[in-house]
Amino acid sequence: MAGCHIPSHWDARFMAMARLVASWSKDPRKQVGAVLVSPDCRRISAGYNGLPMGFPDDLVLDRDMKNRYSLHAEENAIAQAATDVRGWTLYLTCAPCLRCALAIHRAGISRLVCPPLDETSTVSCLQERRLAGSQMPGKTPTSWPICWVERRIAAAV
Secondary structure, eight states: OTTOOSOHHHHHHHHHHHHHHHTTOOOSSOOOEEEEEOTTSOOEEEEEOBOOTTSOTTOOOOHHHHHHHOBOHHHHHHHHHOSOOTTOEEEESSOOOHHHHHHHHHHTOOEEEOSOOOTTOHHHHHHHHHHHTOOBTTBOGGGOOOEEEOHHHHHHO
């Protein structure tokens, strides 16, 4: 598979790293971790969900405000990479939301490793549309760049 150059035994290691990064989140409801890895496994970028840099850690926001201002783990990992991440692999501790799935696609990330997607997941719906032949702007269904690796990691952990 083009773009997927990471040996499978590294998948569990990078997922463990993503879980560690998730623990750095100060969000009391949900901690999410993301680890981006270059195809040669030499460059790594990490991110977790939380308020942007400069916001005080003890800032108390209601749920709506927190959701509006918080950055997602995927967004932080892509931003922290500060380089072109096309062809990289992203390890996530949970399935991405639609906003992040689109950011992953836009960044050119070629492989996503995360826990299994359930049938109600927005991303699962995108995958079903792809398989059903729906087209994304400028892309044919077979050129959608993300290969969903779901159960291999869940079974290995």
